Amino acid sequence: xxxxxxxxxxxxxxxxxxxxxxxxxxxxxxxxxxxxxxxxxxxxxxxxxxxxxxxxxxxxxxxxxxxxxxxxxxxxxxxxxxxxxxxxxxxxxxxxxxxxxxxxxxxxxxxxxxxxxxxxxxxxxxxxxxxxxxxxxxxxxxxxxxxxxxxxxxxxxxxxxxxxxxxxxxxxxxxxxxxxxxxxxxxxxxxxxxxxxxxxxxxxxxxxxxxxxxxxxxxxxxxxxxxxxxxxxxxxxxxxxxxxxxxxxxxxxxxxxxxxxxxxxxxxxxxxxxxxxxxxxxxxxxxxxxxxxxxxxxxxxxxxxxxxxxxxxxxxxxxxxxxxxxxxxxxxxxxxxxxxxxxxxxxxxxxxxxxxxxxxxxxxxxxxxxxxxxxxxxxxxxxxxxxxxxxxxxxxxxxxxxxxxxxxxxxxxxxxxxxxxxxxxxxxxxxxxxxxxxxxxxxxxxxxxxxxxxxxxxxxxxxxxxxxxxxxxxxxxxxxxxxxxxxxxxxxxxxxxxxxxxxxxxxxxxxxxxxxxxxxxxxxxxxxxxxxxxxxxxxxxxxxxxxxxxxx
Amino acid sequence: xxxxxxxxxxxxxxxxxxxxxxxxxxxxxxxxxxxxxxxxxxxxxxxxxxxxxxxxxxxxxxxxxxxxxxxxxxxxxxxxxxxxxxxxxxxxxxxxxxxxxxxxxxxxxxxxxxxxxxxxxx
Numbered sequence: 001x002x003x004x005x006x007x008x009x010x011x012x013x014x015x016x017x018x019x020x021x022x023x024x025x026x027x028x029x030x031x032x033x034x035x036x037x038x039x040x041x042x043x044x045x046x047x048x049x050x051x052x053x054x055x056x057x058x059x060x061x062x063x064x065x066x067x068x069x070x071x072x073x074x075x076x077x078x079x080x081x082x083x084x085x086x087x088x089x090x091x092x093x094x095x096x097x098x099x100x101x102x103x104x105x106x107x108x109x110x111x112x113x114x115x116x117x118x119x120x121x122x123x124x125x126x127x128x129x130x131x132x133x134x135x136x137x138x139x140x141x142x143x144x145x146x147x148x149x150x151x152x153x154x155x156x157x158x159x160x161x162x163x164x165x166x167x168x169x170x171x172x173x174x175x176x177x178x179x180x181x182x183x184x185x186x187x188x189x190x191x192x193x194x195x196x197x198x199x200x201x202x203x204x205x206x207x208x209x210x211x212x213x214x215x216x217x218x219x220x221x222x223x224x225x226x227x228x229x230x231x232x233x234x235x236x237x238x239x240x241x242x243x244x245x246x247x248x249x250x251x252x253x254x255x256x257x258x259x260x261x262x263x264x265x266x267x268x269x270x271x272x273x274x275x276x277x278x279x280x281x282x283x284x285x286x287x288x289x290x291x292x293x294x295x296x297x298x299x300x301x302x303x304x305x306x307x308x309x310x311x312x313x314x315x316x317x318x319x320x321x322x323x324x325x326x327x328x329x330x331x332x333x334x335x336x337x338x339x340x341x342x343x344x345x346x347x348x349x350x351x352x353x354x355x356x357x358x359x360x361x362x363x364x365x366x367x368x369x370x371x372x373x374x375x376x377x378x379x380x381x382x383x384x385x386x387x388x389x390x391x392x393x394x395x396x397x398x399x400x401x402x403x404x405x406x407x408x409x410x411x412x413x414x415x416x417x418x419x420x421x422x423x424x425x426x427x428x429x430x431x432x433x434x435x436x437x438x439x440x441x442x443x444x445x446x447x448x449x450x451x452x453x454x455x456x457x458x459x460x461x462x463x464x465x466x467x468x469x470x471x472x473x474x475x476x477x478x479x480x481x482x483x484x485x486x487x488x489x490x491x492x493x494x495x496x497x498x499x500x501x502x503x504x505x506x507x508x509x510x511x512x513x514x515x516x517x518x519x520x521x522x523x524x525x526x527x528x529x530x531x532x533x534x535x536x537x538x539x540x541x542x543x544x545x546x547x548x549x550x551x552x
Numbered sequence: 553x554x555x556x557x558x559x560x561x562x563x564x565x566x567x568x569x570x571x572x573x574x575x576x577x578x579x580x581x582x583x584x585x586x587x588x589x590x591x592x593x594x595x596x597x598x599x600x601x602x603x604x605x606x607x608x609x610x611x612x613x614x615x616x617x618x619x620x621x622x623x624x625x626x627x628x629x630x631x632x633x634x635x636x637x638x639x640x641x642x643x644x645x646x647x648x649x650x651x652x653x654x655x656x657x658x659x660x661x662x663x664x665x666x667x668x669x670x671x672x673x674x
Contacts, residue, residue, distance in 0.1 A: 336608070339635040339656055340564060346657035347570035354577050354660075361577075374566060 009301055016297045024289035032282050039271045044237075044246070047263050050194065051248040052233045055261040058199055059250040061187050062259060066147065066252075069105075069162055069179050072098055074145075077166040077175040085110045085166075085175065086118040095121050098177075106159060106178040111137070113172050122178065131174075140165050140174050147256060150181050150209040151219060158182055158211060158218050185210040188259070197263040202227060209257055227251075227258045237265070337385045341378035348375045400549050403440045405477045406431045406470050412449040413468070426464075427453075432471035439548040444521045448529075451514045452481045452541050459485030459539060476527070479543040487535040496531065525549050556671040557599065560584045561591040561617065562606040562633070571604075571658070578664050588612030592620060600628050601671035602651070604663070607634040607641045615645055622649045629670035633658065 076085070076094050084090045091108045098105040107122020115132025131137040140146040140163045148161040163176040188199050188210045201209040206226035211218045223240070224247065233250045244265040251258045272279055348371050355363045363371070413427055456466040460483050469480040488496060497519045522529040526546045533539040558580050562568050568584040575582045583600070585591045589612060591603065603621065607614035618630050629651040634642040642653030651670040654663060 336635050336638070340567070343635075343656035343658065344564065344566045344570070347567060347574065350660050351570045351573045354574055358577065371570070374570075378566065 009304070012304075013297055013301060016300065017293055020293035020296060021290055024293060025286070028282065028285050028289065032278075035275075035278060036268050036271055039275065040265075040268070043266055043271060043274075047246050047265065048235050048248070051197070051246055051261045051263055052235060054197075054199060055233050055248040055250045055259050058188050058201075058261070059252060059259045062184065062201060062257065063252055065184060065187060066162075068101070069177070070145065070147070070164070072101070073162055073164050073175055073177055077164045077173075082110070082118075082166070082168045082171075082173055085173075088119050088121050091119050091121045104180050106180055109176050111174040111176055118173070124178075136161065136163065137174065141172060147254075149203045149207070149219075149256070150184070158185065181210075194263065196266075197261065199259065199261045201257050201259055203257055204255070222260070224260060224262070227260065229255050240264075243267070334385065338382050341381045344378045345375050348378075400439050400441055402437050403442050403445060404435070404437055405445070405479060405545065406435055408442055408445050409449055409468060409470060409479065412446045412453060426466070428465055428467045430467060430469045432469075435470055435472055435477055436475075436547065438477055438545055440525055440545055441549065444525055445545065448518045448521050448543065449479075449481075451518050452543075455514060455541075456481055456483035456485070456539070459483050461485070473544055475547040477545045479545070480540055481543075482538065482540040484538040487537055487539055488531070488533040489535055493531065493533055497529075555579065555581045556601045556667060557581045558583070558667055558671075559591060559594055559600045559603040559628075561586075561588065561603060561609070561614070563587060563609045564606070567606075571663075574660050575664065575667070578660075580664070580667060588614075588617040588620075591617055592624075595621065595625050595628065600625075602629045602631060602667050604631045604633060604667070607632050607638060607645065607653075615641065615648060618645055618648050618650055631663075631666055631670055 076098075080090065080094075091110065095105055095108045098108075107120065107124060107126070109120035109122070109126065110118045111131055112118050115130045115134070115137055117127050117129065120127050136146050136148060144165045146161070146163040150158050150160045152158060158181045160179050160181050161176060162179055163174050166173045166175055184201070188201055200222070202222055202224070203209055204226065206221050206224065207219050208217060208222055227249045229251055230249070231251070233248055235246065235248050238245050238247055245262055246265060247260065247262040249258050249260050266274070352363065352368070352371060355361065409429075413429075453466065453468075460466060464484050467480075467482040469478070469482070471478055497515050519529055522543060526549050528542075528544045530542045531539065532542070556579075558575060560568055560572055560575075560582055562571075562584075563586050565586060568586065572582040572584050583594055583598070585594055588609060591605070594600075595603075605614040605617055609617075614632055614634075618632070621628055621630055626649075630645075630649070632642050632645040632650045632653040633656055634645075634653055635656050639655070642650075642655075645653055652666050654666065
């Protein structure tokens with residue numbers, strides 16, 4: 001049982017380790033998770049606060065930019081009469097003056113009620129255009145002013161159109177300017193944003209009005225979609241490309257444009273990475289938990305091994321003490337068997353010694369011879385005891401030959417009946433037909449038969465029956481020797497094959513070795529011996545012989 | 553002086569005969585029987601001063617015989633004979649009222665001495 005101690009322990013070790021580590025890591029994971037959630041919340045709040053501030057700030061910046069341009073245009077329109085504004089030289093002076101400001105004016109034109117330019121200064125050839133049907137022209141006439149969305153002109157740079165109405169002498173005029181909005185993009189992006197953050201301006205259709213990164217292509221639709229009109233700053237969390245993103249929006253006055261700020265929410269790993277102390281602490285605890293688990297498991301397994309060793313030692317000690325008890329019983333039995341003849345020899349020698357020392361009544365020759373013969377008889381008796389003992393401990397393996405089991409049994413019965421002439425004892429044979437020949441040791445087989453038949457005859461006393469069965473069983477042969485004697489008590493039944501165990505009483509001498517020898521012989525014949533017994537009904541010994549005994 | 557009458561009880565006839573011969577040579581009057589039953593029968597028929605009883609006997613063993621004798625003939629002293637292997641039986645016999653126990657093989661002088669002490673009227 002100790003030849004493979006590693007295997008069951010390896011599994012136990014795995015299970016214990018898994019359990020301990022799981023138990024140890026559970027609170028650790030809980031704390032880590034809770035901390036992450038808390039950090040995430042805090043970072044989210046900070047991110048949203050930052051976004052809101054940025055969007056508010058940019059809204060103000062963009063409004064300021066647009067207001068400034070509009071005010072300049074209105075100032076020009078109101079402060080100068082049409083007569084002067086319609087002179088290209090005057091317009092050119094104004095254009096240059098306004099270009100000095102941030103976000104320059106590209107061209108400037110005065111348009112009459114008929115939608116045709118009265119004067120135009122700028123790089124484009126717009127002099128001949130008729131704006132009367134254009135929606136923006138109509139809007140200026142109605143609203144008094146107009147601001148376009150941003151678009152890319154022929155020169156591929158972002159700009160917008162701004163126009164104001166001027167009324168003089170009952171006639172309406174429109175002062176129109178094209179404004180370079182390149183600066184607007186810079187203004188919106190300026191001031192440094194956190195990494196992962198983005199700010200831009202969209203029109204009502206959700207198209208980019210500012211361009212900074214490659215992602216923002218002017219006039220193209222943003223992936224945020226059109227932003228519904230709302231007041232103030234609106235904050236929403238959306239999912240974009242699998243990541244959570246905070247989006248803050250604020251509409252400009254007039255609700256033509258909206259400032260959009262967005263920032264990706266950091267993932268758990270980014271948050272954890274931002275807490276190196278916590279991360280180190282967790283790693284340290286992890287190592288501690290795993291290390292501790294290994295230590296505990298090693299210690300426990302050592303204890304288990306110790307317990308197992310103790311257990312094995314206990315078993316061994318028990319087996320040893322049983323062996324010693326058996327030896328003790330044997331010693332007692334042998335001592336008894338040797339002691340009796342010794343006592344008799346001693347007594348006989350004593351008688352002769354008495355006669356010699358006394359001299360009064362010398363023994364006759366016959367008496368002398370008789371006493372010496374009795375002494376020799378007792379010596380023989382002692383010798384038999386020692387022989388039996390030796391025979392039990394050292395037996396030679398006889399040759400294997402083809403054996404007819406029924407014949408072997410018959411011969412043994414003949415031998416028994418020579419010794420016992422009583423015809424009141426009945427031996428009843430029940431031999432099945434066609435019992436196969438087997439290869440076995442005849443001598444050993446007959447020794448077993450002799451022992452068992454003698455036992456059966458002893459058991460039945462003077463009026464009983466012994467039934468002998470021989471039949472094929474599997475490939476081998478089964479022999480049953482059944483008596484109707486007193487039977488064997490269940491408590492004795494499992495001890496009867498023990499050396500020197502005997503429940504026989506009587507004047508005959510019994511070594512208690514018979515059944516132990518039978519068991520040994522059957523073992524050497526590769527056979528089996530079993531016993532069943534019922535007290536008051538009798539005992540049956542079953543022998544099974546294999547078809548062949550490997551041997552010489 | 554009257555002779556001391558001794559009852560010898562042992563299942564081994566081979567043992568009884570020479571012991572009886574040796575005791576007789578030392579002036580003791582011996583009767584030999586080979587079982588407890590026979591011993592009880594002999595005790596019922598004649599008076600004895602002392603009995604020498606082997607502990608190990610089939611059917612009725614020495615201790616059983618001792619018990620019955622203590623009950624029926626308490627005046628007869630019992631000397632138990634036992635092998636070395638069953639000293640504890642001898643000790644038990646002493647508790648049951650045996651006069652003495654001796655180990656086989658017996659030293660004849662010890663036996664005679666014990667018999668004489670056992671037969672002395674108390």
